[in-house]
Amino acid sequence: MKTSIATVSISGDLREKLAAIAAAGFDGVEIFENDFLAFDGTPAEVGRMVREHGLEITLFQPFRDFEGMPEPQRARTFDRAERKFDLMAELGTDLMLICSNVSPLALGGIDRAAADLRELGERAAKRGLRVGYEALAWGRHVSDHRDAWEIVRRADHPNVGLILDSFHTLAREIDADTIRSIPGDRIFIVQLADAPRLAMDLLSWSRHYRNMPGEGDLPVTAFMRAVAATGYAGPLSLEIFNDQFRGGSPRTIAVDGRRSLLNLMDEVRREEPAVAIAVPDMPPRVSVERVEFIEFATSEEEATELGRMLSTLGFSPRARHRSKDVVLWRQGPERSGINIVINTEREGLAHSSHLVHGANAYAMGIRVADAAATVTRARILGAEPFEQRHGPGELSIPAIRGVGGGVIYFIDGGELSRVWDIEFEALAQPEEQDAGLLAIDHIAQTMNYEEMLTWVLFYTSILKTRKLPMVDVVDPGGLVRSQVVEADGGALRLTLNGAENRKTLAGHFLAESFGSTVQHLAFASADIFRSADRVRSLGFRPLEISPNYYDDLEARLGLEPELTGRMRAANILYDRDGDGEYFQFYSGNYGEGFFFEIVERRGGYRGYGAVNAPFRIAAQKRALRPKGMPKA
Ligand SMILES: O=C(O)c1ccc(O)c(O)c1
Numbered sequence: 001m002k003t004s005i006a007t008v009s010i011s012g013d014l015r016e017k018l019a020a021i022a023a024a025g026f027d028g029v030e031i032f033e034n035d036f037l038a039f040d041g042t043p044a045e046v047g048r049m050v051r052e053h054g055l056e057i058t059l060f061q062p063f064r065d066f067e068g069m070p071e072p073q074r075a076r077t078f079d080r081a082e083r084k085f086d087l088m089a090e091l092g093t094d095l096m097l098i099c100s101n102v103s104p105l106a107l108g109g110i111d112r113a114a115a116d117l118r119e120l121g122e123r124a125a126k127r128g129l130r131v132g133y134e135a136l137a138w139g140r141h142v143s144d145h146r147d148a149w150e151i152v153r154r155a156d157h158p159n160v161g162l163i164l165d166s167f168h169t170l171a172r173e174i175d176a177d178t179i180r181s182i183p184g185d186r187i188f189i190v191q192l193a194d195a196p197r198l199a200m201d202l203l204s205w206s207r208h209y210r211n212m213p214g215e216g217d218l219p220v221t222a223f224m225r226a227v228a229a230t231g232y233a234g235p236l237s238l239e240i241f242n243d244q245f246r247g248g249s250p251r252t253i254a255v256d257g258r259r260s261l262l263n264l265m266d267e268v269r270r271e272e273p274a275v276a277i278a279v280p281d282m283p284p285r286v287s288v289e290r291v292e293f294i295e296f297a298t299s300e301e302e303a304t305e306l307g308r309m310l311s312t313l314g315f316s317p318r319a320r321h322r323s324k325d326v327v328l329w330r331q332g333p334e335r336s337g338i339n340i341v342i343n344t345e346r347e348g349l350a351h352s353s354h355l356v357h358g359a360n361a362y363a364m365g366i367r368v369a370d371a372a373a374t375v376t377r378a379r380i381l382g383a384e385p386f387e388q389r390h391g392p393g394e395l396s397i398p399a400i401r402g403v404g405g406g407v408i409y410f411i412d413g414g415e416l417s418r419v420w421d422i423e424f425e426a427l428a429q430p431e432e433q434d435a436g437l438l439a440i441d442h443i444a445q446t447m448n449y450e451e452m453l454t455w456v457l458f459y460t461s462i463l464k465t466r467k468l469p470m471v472d473v474v475d476p477g478g479l480v481r482s483q484v485v486e487a488d489g490g491a492l493r494l495t496l497n498g499a500e501n502r503k504t505l506a507g508h509f510l511a512e513s514f515g516s517t518v519q520h521l522a523f524a525s526a527d528i529f530r531s532a533d534r535v536r537s538l539g540f541r542p543l544e545i546s547p548n549y550y551d552d553l554e555a556r557l558g559l560e561p562e563l564t565g566r567m568r569a570a571n572i573l574y575d576r577d578g579d580g581e582y583f584q585f586y587s588g589n590y591g592e593g594f595f596f597e598i599v600e601r602r603g604g605y606r607g608y609g610a611v612n613a614p615f616r617i618a619a620q621k622r623a624l625r626p627k628g629m630p631k632a
């Protein structure tokens with residue numbers, strides 16, 4: 001399988017685009033005409049530059065408003081095509097994309113279009129070139145790949161083929177299985193793009209909101225399965241028109257693109273075992289069992305402060321690392337579900353993370369079915385493996401760098417599961433101060449909004465997880481977009497929060513911690529009222545919620561005043577869905593906006609209390625303001 005990407009998908013000038021595309025491991029590029037026109041070198045220089053990067057030009061595009069023109073436009077269109085053929089010869093590519101005509105002058109008629117393409121194919125053949133015909137979803141007469149195929153079929157020329165583009169087919173909800181009857185060798189190139197579901201006109205949707213396969217909501221896998229079934233063996237080429245990507249980091253977008261293609265083809269290979277698909281062999285997405293630990297990097301002083309906060313939540317220091325300045329905090333019986341690690345080392349990644357971000361939860365450990373396989377898959381998908389010096393007798397825990405520069409460790413059932421015994425030495429048992437917190441319910445990570453798709457693709461391509469629809473959270477200082485990535489049964493729940501500006505609580509946290517990511521940790525309780533009582537007696541001060549909230553709860557959901565009274569007294573917020581109920585309360589802020597949450601899920605409640613987020617944020621801002629939080 002050859003991977004390719006259109007230059008239009010990446011930001012920067014042509015030089016920067018090519019460097020990023022090559023570094024990410026693509027085999028080829030589609031040269032988008034405008035990227036070429038804006039460049040100040042000759043076509044031959046562009047061709048040389050592409051090849052010096054080890055890339056080939058898979059396609060020159062687009063050639064517009066070609067088929068079905070009346071004279072005199074028709075003759076001029078052919079002249080224009082000949083000029084572009086000259087250019088292609090200099091660039092060193094043999095394939096040109098003709099997109100279906102959108103001109104009001106176009107006459108329509110399948111046979112007329114076929115005759116024009118046949119003549120163009122004849123002219124292309126004289127120069128050893130080929131032309132591919134693509135149906136734009138908004139084409140004037142041709143907007144469906146089935147019609148485009150019929151035209152190509154009737155053109156009946158070896159130098160004329162079909163170009164498929166997942167966006168145009170899927171945006172119009174055309175059944176992708178109609179591709180299965182097209183001969184694979186008549187398809188000259190396949191362009192791939194996903195997109196979020198949006199209600200808008202097709203052209204604007206396509207030109208501004210496409211994204212990488214797996215990042216959006218379109219059934220790109222079903223489309224690609226149908227393409228694979230035709231026997232098509234040419235390049236798979238990403239063609240992503242996206243306003244955000246145009247301003248993003250070329251390196252990141254290129255790495256995301258290649259990750260998305262490999263992940264897609266791996267999925268197709270598993271779902272179409274009868275079709276031979278050349279994709280690097282990789283372990284399947286690994287299932288997650290639970291969050292094994294969260295590790296904070298802090299100074300000694302901050303460790304004391306964080307420890308004080310954890311003590312009020314019922315945690316106590318239980319074990320110390322045998323050779324490092326690292327302490328394990330737990331609560332409840334031995335082997336309870338929450339392991340919090342505080343690292344005050346003066347070297348290594350924890351230390352450098354602390355220098356950059358201040359105290360922060362820079363690492364997490366995830367228990368998976370197979371730790372080594374997880375890292376193998378992640379590496380093939382372009383993630384960076386992480387290894388740190390380990391002392392004699394210590395384990396080498398498979399790990400990768402996360403998107404934000406932190407670390408994700410993977411632990412499985414083998415020797416790795418004994419890490420707490422092997423590397424740690426138990427401390428004297430303190431008096432019992434358990435608050436009934438049983439597990440990490442979810443981890444909330446904050447990032448710039450522009451980086452959210454990168455994170456979503458990272459998690460969903462490496463781990464057996466899925467994304468939920470994005471929701472808007474209103475902060476008095478602006479909007480925060482929130483998207484959940486979760487594993488079956490809640491074994492891993494991540495809430496990703498994308499901040500658009502620094503006036504929001506999330507944006508403030510991001511700015512003040514120089515891009516650290518874990519902004520809050522939610523612990524699960526089986527009895528939130530009991531946990532609330534316990535932590536209060538340990539000195540915990542919950543985030544105070546406005547009394548107006550509880551009046552509204554009674555009115556809105558018809559809750560018993562007795563229940564709302566208890567919630568009001570403990571500052572507990574409430575939500576429910578078709579499956580169950582959710583109770584939650586929060587801590588105040590630690591540092592520049594880090595906090596803890598305690599939750600109880602009753603029945604099969606699946607959400608995260610998103611409806612309550614604005615009230616939580618308003619309360620946190622009230623609490624933060626005296627320390628210099630900008631007024632929203
Ligand atoms: O938006 C367009 O005009 C356009 C051009 C070329 C393509 O391949 C395409 O999918 C869209």
Ligand SMILES: [Mg+2]
Nearest residue numbers: 134165191239
């Ligand atoms: Mg296209």
